[in-house]
Amino acid sequence: MDKFSVFSSRLVDKSENFTSGHRACQGCAEALAVRHVMKALGRDTIVAMATGCMEIISSPLPLTSWKVPWIHNAFENPSAVISGCESGMKAMMRKGKIPQKKINFVAMGGDGATADIGMGPLSGALERGHDMVYVCYDNEAYMNTGIQRSSSTPYGASTTTSPAGKVSIGQHTQKKNMAQIAVAHNIPYVATACSSFPFDLMDKVRRAAETPGPAYVHVLSVCPTGWRIPTQDAIKYGRLAVDSCVFPLYEVINGKYRLSYKPYKKLPLNEYLKGQGRFRHLTDKEIQLIQQKVDRDYERILRLCEEEE
Amino acid sequence: MATQRKGIEVSIAMADAVAQANVDVIAAYPITPQTHIVEHLSEIVANGELDAEYVPVESEHSAMSVCCGSSAVGARTFTSTSSQGLALMAEIFYIAASMRLPMVMALANRSLSGPLSIWNDHTDTMMVRDAGWIHIFVENGQECYDNVFCGFRISEDPDIMLPLAINLDGFILTHMIEPVIYEDNETIRKYLPDVRMKNALHPDNPVSMGCFAMPEIYTEAQMSREHGVRNSYPTIVKAWQEWGDLTGRYYKPVETYRADDADYCIVTMGSYGETAMEVVDALREEGEKVGVVKIRLWRPFPFDDFRKAVLGKKSLIVIDRAISFGGPGGPVATELRSALYGKPGAPTIVNYVAGLAGRDVSRNDFKNIILEGKAKAEKGETDGFTLYGLRG
Ligand SMILES: Cc1ncc(C[n+]2csc(CCOP(=O)(O)OP(=O)(O)O)c2C)c(N)n1
Ligand code: SF4
Ligand SMILES: [Mg+2]
Numbered sequence: 001m002d003k004f005s006v007f008s009s010r011l012v013d014k015s016e017n018f019t020s021g022h023r024a025c026q027g028c029a030e031a032l033a034v035r036h037v038m039k040a041l042g043r044d045t046i047v048a049m050a051t052g053c054m055e056i057i058s059s060p061l062p063l064t065s066w067k068v069p070w071i072h073n074a075f076e077n078p079s080a081v082i083s084g085c086e087s088g089m090k091a092m093m094r095k096g097k098i099p100q101k102k103i104n105f106v107a108m109g110g111d112g113a114t115a116d117i118g119m120g121p122l123s124g125a126l127e128r129g130h131d132m133v134y135v136c137y138d139n140e141a142y143m144n145t146g147i148q149r150s151s152s153t154p155y156g157a158s159t160t161t162s163p164a165g166k167v168s169i170g171q172h173t174q175k176k177n178m179a180q181i182a183v184a185h186n187i188p189y190v191a192t193a194c195s196s197f198p199f200d201l202m203d204k205v206r207r208a209a210e211t212p213g214p215a216y217v218h219v220l221s222v223c224p225t226g227w228r229i230p231t232q233d234a235i236k237y238g239r240l241a242v243d244s245c246v247f248p249l250y251e252v253i254n255g256k257y258r259l260s261y262k263p264y265k266k267l268p269l270n271e272y273l274k275g276q277g278r279f280r281h282l283t284d285k286e287i288q289l290i291q292q293k294v295d296r297d298y299e300r301i302l303r304l305c306e307e308e309e
Numbered sequence: 310m311a312t313q314r315k316g317i318e319v320s321i322a323m324a325d326a327v328a329q330a331n332v333d334v335i336a337a338y339p340i341t342p343q344t345h346i347v348e349h350l351s352e353i354v355a356n357g358e359l360d361a362e363y364v365p366v367e368s369e370h371s372a373m374s375v376c377c378g379s380s381a382v383g384a385r386t387f388t389s390t391s392s393q394g395l396a397l398m399a400e401i402f403y404i405a406a407s408m409r410l411p412m413v414m415a416l417a418n419r420s421l422s423g424p425l426s427i428w429n430d431h432t433d434t435m436m437v438r439d440a441g442w443i444h445i446f447v448e449n450g451q452e453c454y455d456n457v458f459c460g461f462r463i464s465e466d467p468d469i470m471l472p473l474a475i476n477l478d479g480f481i482l483t484h485m486i487e488p489v490i491y492e493d494n495e496t497i498r499k500y501l502p503d504v505r506m507k508n509a510l511h512p513d514n515p516v517s518m519g520c521f522a523m524p525e526i527y528t529e530a531q532m533s534r535e536h537g538v539r540n541s542y543p544t545i546v547k548a549w550q551e552w553g554d555l556t557g558r559y560y561k562p563v564e565t566y567r568a569d570d571a572d573y574c575i576v577t578m579g580s581y582g583e584t585a586m587e588v589v590d591a592l593r594e595e596g597e598k599v600g601v602v603k604i605r606l607w608r609p610f611p612f613d614d615f616r617k618a619v620l621g622k623k624s625l626i627v628i629d630r631a632i633s634f635g636g637p638g639g640p641v642a643t644e645l646r647s648a649l650y651g652k653p654g655a656p657t658i659v660n661y662v663a664g665l666a667g668r669d670v671s672r673n674d675f676k677n678i679i680l681e682g683k684a685k686a687e688k689g690e691t692d693g694f695t696l697y698g699l700r701g
């Protein structure tokens with residue numbers, strides 16, 4: 001059953017815990033990812049969310065898109081807030097102040113909330129070993145405030161604070177590898193996922209929630225507004241990211257790597273980059289250099305996965 | 310009911326009180342002079358004397374964030390910090406109040422950098438004066454111990470639901486060994502029963518907390534906070550009254566000492582009150598008609614109590630422990646001036662900023678301040694402030 005669910009849409013929970021009517025841009029695959037994640041988690045979940053697109057679009061007072069208990073506190077602290085929720089519930093249940101119940105404690109944030117400003121709190125929460133899941137929705141920039149670069153913005157992307165210019169390629173630093181940073185905390189479960197592969201994503205979120213202790217899921221979330229692509233192409237670009245091996249899908253369970261998906265045919269990087277406004281300025285030579293880096297990184301992941309077989 | 314009188318470090322007594330209050334979550338980060346409180350708490354938890362989660366966070370920002378999370382699920386929550394720690398958590402300190410999350414903080418008051426200093430004054434707490442917390446100032450070890458229970462009782466009251474800070478002077482109180490009367494657990498249970506917070510985060514009753522506000526609702530949200538803090542006053546008074554009825558130790562928003570017939574009063578907040586009383590006793594012997602007014606409740610500010618205590622006096626000599634650079638004077642004096650402005654019978658105010666970063670203010674200094682202040686008042690020199698004891 002476990003494996004079948006990856007293939008069968010009929011086995012997916014029909015109820016929506018993150019409901020429609022929110023204010024995300026047309027074609028937002030980050031909102032789609034949230035929806036998938038919430039389907040996988042179910043109702044017995046408490047969500048702590050960082051400031052960012054997903055928080056703003058889902059909670060304009062007095063409205064809410066959330067059917068589960070949900071708390072937003074600040075930009076950098078969902079991991080600390082959920083640490084508190086988990087600790088409080090644990091203590092109260094142990095002391096008999098409230099009845100025992102299995103609850104998923106889930107923190108969520110964008111790439112800025114995760115890889116930049118909230119890195120310390122996240123690292124602290126993972127290190128302390130709370131029974132929690134952290135989901136990072138990586139749209140590769142600070143979208144909520146108008147497409148500024150983050151440390152998760154890929155090399156060569158033009159953003160409003162890393163604009164391509166006469167003497168600049170745009171973002172001139174390499175994308176921070178958050179999944180690997182999570183792995184370095186020796187936590188029991190880490191995975192990468194993408195909302196263009198919804199069943200794989202839901203499967204991983206479920207596994208993360210079932211894992212006792214901290215789990216980290218890094219979700220590539222296509223943002224048509226920030227990537228400057230047509231709104232109807234968000235799913236396509238998620239697939240291209242995975243099929244060109246820019247964003248490989250894998251799990252690390254108790255330190256063991258497992259590749260989730262091997263493209264039938266590895267697409268050239270250009271397939272993924274072309275058509276995205278944020279990469280429009282790149283020359284063939286520059287793309288070639290980036291391709292070499294993608295190849296090296298992908299081979300490294302393959303090696304790690306093979307080692308474990 | 311059995312009470313026990315102990316000679317004990319104030320920080321330890323405070324930690325013992327937190328354990329007696331049966332808290333569920335403690336999240337804190339070490340900073341002098343608060344450390345003894347949280348060290349002792351972690352010891353109590355490690356020894357199984359208190360069943361609680363001690364969350365050893367990686368920063369004060371996370372300490373306050375953890376406290377928000379645990380309070381949001383309805384757990385009884387305690388934290389403690391000082392100075393730079395408070396500054397680091399200031400962002401979340403405000404949010405805790407705006408989300409109406411009950412918790413108690415022992416705020417061991419210390420100066421803010423820079424220059425770096427670990428010693429006591431009130432610059433840290435004045436930074437968060439307007440955050441929407443309830444602020445109590447205590448004067449000695451017993452008050453620290455007692456106000457932990459009163460603090461939780463007030464903070465968690467369904468009509469209040471606000472975080473509460475107990476301001477205690479760093480070192481002057483935290484590191485002092487004092488006689489403290491401990492109440493037995495039965496008394497504490499009676500006064501402070503476990504409560505289940507309404508609308509706590511739980512899957513059985515999903516709520517959304519911390520939603521964002523457009524301009525058409527932000528103003529109303531702020532007004533509701535203003536009501537929340539201001540209207541907490543009667544509950545605070547009642548909680549203190551009931552504590553007094555149980556233990557014989559009564560607290561009031563504004564307390565006075567030999568002030569009834571005084572022409573001049575010295576106004577203090579925190580541990581300076583003790584010294585001020587001694588000095589006033591001595592000055593009374595010399596025939597000076599002086600008294601002490603102590604402000605215990607800083608937020609919500611007890612306007613009526615304060616005015617009742619001072620209207621008709623000639624002058625107040627207000628000691629501030631913080632400075633407002635380029636401003637009208639110390640924060641306390643500034644507020645008191647505005648509380649009295651235009652009121653018939655309002656005394657004038659002479660403002661001293663003293664004891665910054667632990668600079669000792671001795672009995673003799675108090676005497677100087679009172680007499681010098683009185684002379685200034687008589688000459689009408691009541692503008693601005695004087696930085697007492699400035700060298701060079
Ligand atoms: C302390 C603090 N600094 C800055 C901001 C402004 N801010 C709000 S959301 C955001 C960017 C969010 O980016 P990300 O986490 O990637 O989420 P996205 O909106 O892209 O989903 C910024 C900079 C803030 N709210 N708080
Ligand atoms: S800016 Fe991007 S991530 Fe934010 S709501 Fe719009 S499409 Fe979604
Ligand atoms: Mg982002």
